[in-house]
Amino acid sequence: MSETGDARLRVDLVTIFPDVVEAYAATSVLGRARRAGILDVRVHDLRQGADDPRRSVDDTPFGGGAGMVLAPGPVFQAIERFAPPRPLFLLSPAGRRFDQRLARDLAGAGGFSLLCGRYEGVDQRVADHLVDGELSIGDYVLAGGELAALVVLEAVCRLVPGVLGNAASPGEESHALGLLEYPQYTRPASFRGYGVPEILLSGDHGRIARWRHAESLRRTLERRPDLIAARGGLSEAEVHLLAEHGYRGGAAIAGAEQAPAEASAQPSEE
Numbered sequence: 001m002s003e004t005g006d007a008r009l010r011v012d013l014v015t016i017f018p019d020v021v022e023a024y025a026a027t028s029v030l031g032r033a034r035r036a037g038i039l040d041v042r043v044h045d046l047r048q049g050a051d052d053p054r055r056s057v058d059d060t061p062f063g064g065g066a067g068m069v070l071a072p073g074p075v076f077q078a079i080e081r082f083a084p085p086r087p088l089f090l091l092s093p094a095g096r097r098f099d100q101r102l103a104r105d106l107a108g109a110g111g112f113s114l115l116c117g118r119y120e121g122v123d124q125r126v127a128d129h130l131v132d133g134e135l136s137i138g139d140y141v142l143a144g145g146e147l148a149a150l151v152v153l154e155a156v157c158r159l160v161p162g163v164l165g166n167a168a169s170p171g172e173e174s175h176a177l178g179l180l181e182y183p184q185y186t187r188p189a190s191f192r193g194y195g196v197p198e199i200l201l202s203g204d205h206g207r208i209a210r211w212r213h214a215e216s217l218r219r220t221l222e223r224r225p226d227l228i229a230a231r232g233g234l235s236e237a238e239v240h241l242l243a244e245h246g247y248r249g250g251a252a253i254a255g256a257e258q259a260p261a262e263a264s265a266q267p268s269e270e
């Protein structure tokens with residue numbers, strides 16, 4: 001359809017591996033939405049900011065040390081040349097943690113851009129004087145920002161209206177509500193002797209919805225108590241719902257709202 005203008009969201013990515021990033025962004029849900037004109041995703045080659053014949057973008061660190069640093073000249077020049085939509089974010093382990101809430105905000109922002117670092121680091125003047133912020137997808141170190149940028153791109157783009165086939169609204173996903181998903185099953189009802197929870201075969205949609213909500217709460221309590229703490233514990237209705245479904249631990253958690261349970265060592269995300 002279109003190549004610009006009427007898309008719901010524009011995302012520019014700047015990387016020294018434009019072919020790799022473009023190949024992924026041409027695939028699956030992203031590729032389909034781009035071809036339909038819903039997403040305007042533009043992948044730029046960072047090396048176009050380099051003006052020497054070798055197109056070099058890195059240099060040795062002042063002060064010594066191992067490895068190379070992405071130099072400010074090529075990065076500033078690339079960004080000035082491409083003029084990608086702001087806000088522009090640098091992917092970095094030192095950035096603000098990317099989460100579902102930020103994904104939702106960016107999906108409604110109209111446009112933003114992602115700058116992929118490489119080598120052992122990026123000249124600090126890029127973070128201080130060029131980009132609008134730094135984003136981290138988690139507490140581990142990658143060889144470069146490309147995979148992190150693709151994670152951000154996919155998480156944001158699937159929230160743009162029309163990008164998913166749209167059976168369910170992603171705003172109703174339990175993770176959007178700060179909970180883990182309930183378990184899902186499909187045919188056959190008995191597989192290698194393993195069954196499916198009876199209630200899902202009952203046809204009682206009200207009971208099924210309540211069971212699923214209880215399962216989301218139960219799983220989140222057991223696996224991610226930090227998410228329960230971040231939403232302020234359990235409501236009285238949720239404690240009742242859990243009790244109705246045979247879960248005995250709910251009341252203790254609700255009573256622990258001001259005295260968080262032992263497992264909340266991780267920083268809360270949502």
Ligand code: JF5
Pocket residue numbers: 091092093116117118119120121122135136137138139140141142143144145146148
């Ligand atoms: C990168 C210097 C950027 O490793 C990452 C990353 C980890 N979580 N989120 C992003 O980005 C690549 C590595 C070194 C700058």
